[in-house]
Amino acid sequence: xxxxxxxxxxxxxxxxxxxxxxxxxxxxxxxxxxxxxxxxxxxxxxxxxxxxxxxxxxxxxxxxxxxxxxxxxxxxxxxxxxxxxxxxxxxxxxxxxxxxxxxxxxxxxxxxxxxx
Amino acid sequence: xxxxxxxxxxxxxxxxxxxxxxxxxxxxxxxxxxxxxxxxxxxxxxxxxxxxxxxxxxxxxxxxxxxxxxxxxxxxxxxxxxxxxxxxxxxxxxxxxxxxxxxxxxxxxx
Numbered sequence: 001x002x003x004x005x006x007x008x009x010x011x012x013x014x015x016x017x018x019x020x021x022x023x024x025x026x027x028x029x030x031x032x033x034x035x036x037x038x039x040x041x042x043x044x045x046x047x048x049x050x051x052x053x054x055x056x057x058x059x060x061x062x063x064x065x066x067x068x069x070x071x072x073x074x075x076x077x078x079x080x081x082x083x084x085x086x087x088x089x090x091x092x093x094x095x096x097x098x099x100x101x102x103x104x105x106x107x108x109x110x111x112x113x114x115x116x
Numbered sequence: 117x118x119x120x121x122x123x124x125x126x127x128x129x130x131x132x133x134x135x136x137x138x139x140x141x142x143x144x145x146x147x148x149x150x151x152x153x154x155x156x157x158x159x160x161x162x163x164x165x166x167x168x169x170x171x172x173x174x175x176x177x178x179x180x181x182x183x184x185x186x187x188x189x190x191x192x193x194x195x196x197x198x199x200x201x202x203x204x205x206x207x208x209x210x211x212x213x214x215x216x217x218x219x220x221x222x223x224x225x226x
Contacts, residue, residue: 031212042218043160043203056213091159103148103212105205107159 002026004108006092012114018080021111024073025094033093033105034067034077043091049075050097061086082115089113117142120206122217129194129224136190137220139204148207149180149187153200154219160203163189194224 005024013019025032033048047057049069057067064083069075079086089112093105122139129135141149149166164171166178166187177190187206191198201219208215 043216045213048213050212097212103207103214104162105214109159
């Protein structure tokens, strides 16, 4: 199994530019999560999907952030326009959600975003 | 108050010693608990789940105290390779969403 695949691994962009981060979850997993990690705020949940449907986006900072999951094998997180305070490592994670069982997340390697 | 809190450390541990640290959570309805390990500039990786009765995996022991709302991780016979940041994760009653603590940094020294 290739695990959770994220791209790009590193992105450096200028303030105001659009940023698109991509994620391919583990095949067969039915839940997908986007987290953001910074030194100041730690690992924060931005949004998660069950069966491609967004369930909780309360962690999305503001309207500049949007996430989609058009099918079971692909998700994007878009920031438009980007700002320096968006600089962080963005992790995608997936899991196989089974009713009544604990939800074990597998993380991708992350996308390190720097907004100048 | 944060939902999940950890002592950030660092815990400086002599090789071969035992170290233990806790993670407190605020939601009494939480149902699932985990410890993840994160190496520098890497992704978090599952270390172990935490069960109500406590559980052990080699040199690692995890405990859950529901009354006081904390989980703990104990590492025995520490190895240099145990140096990492340990993140606790707590799942709510809905069972799906995981909230992470800020992490406890452990440095094992020769």
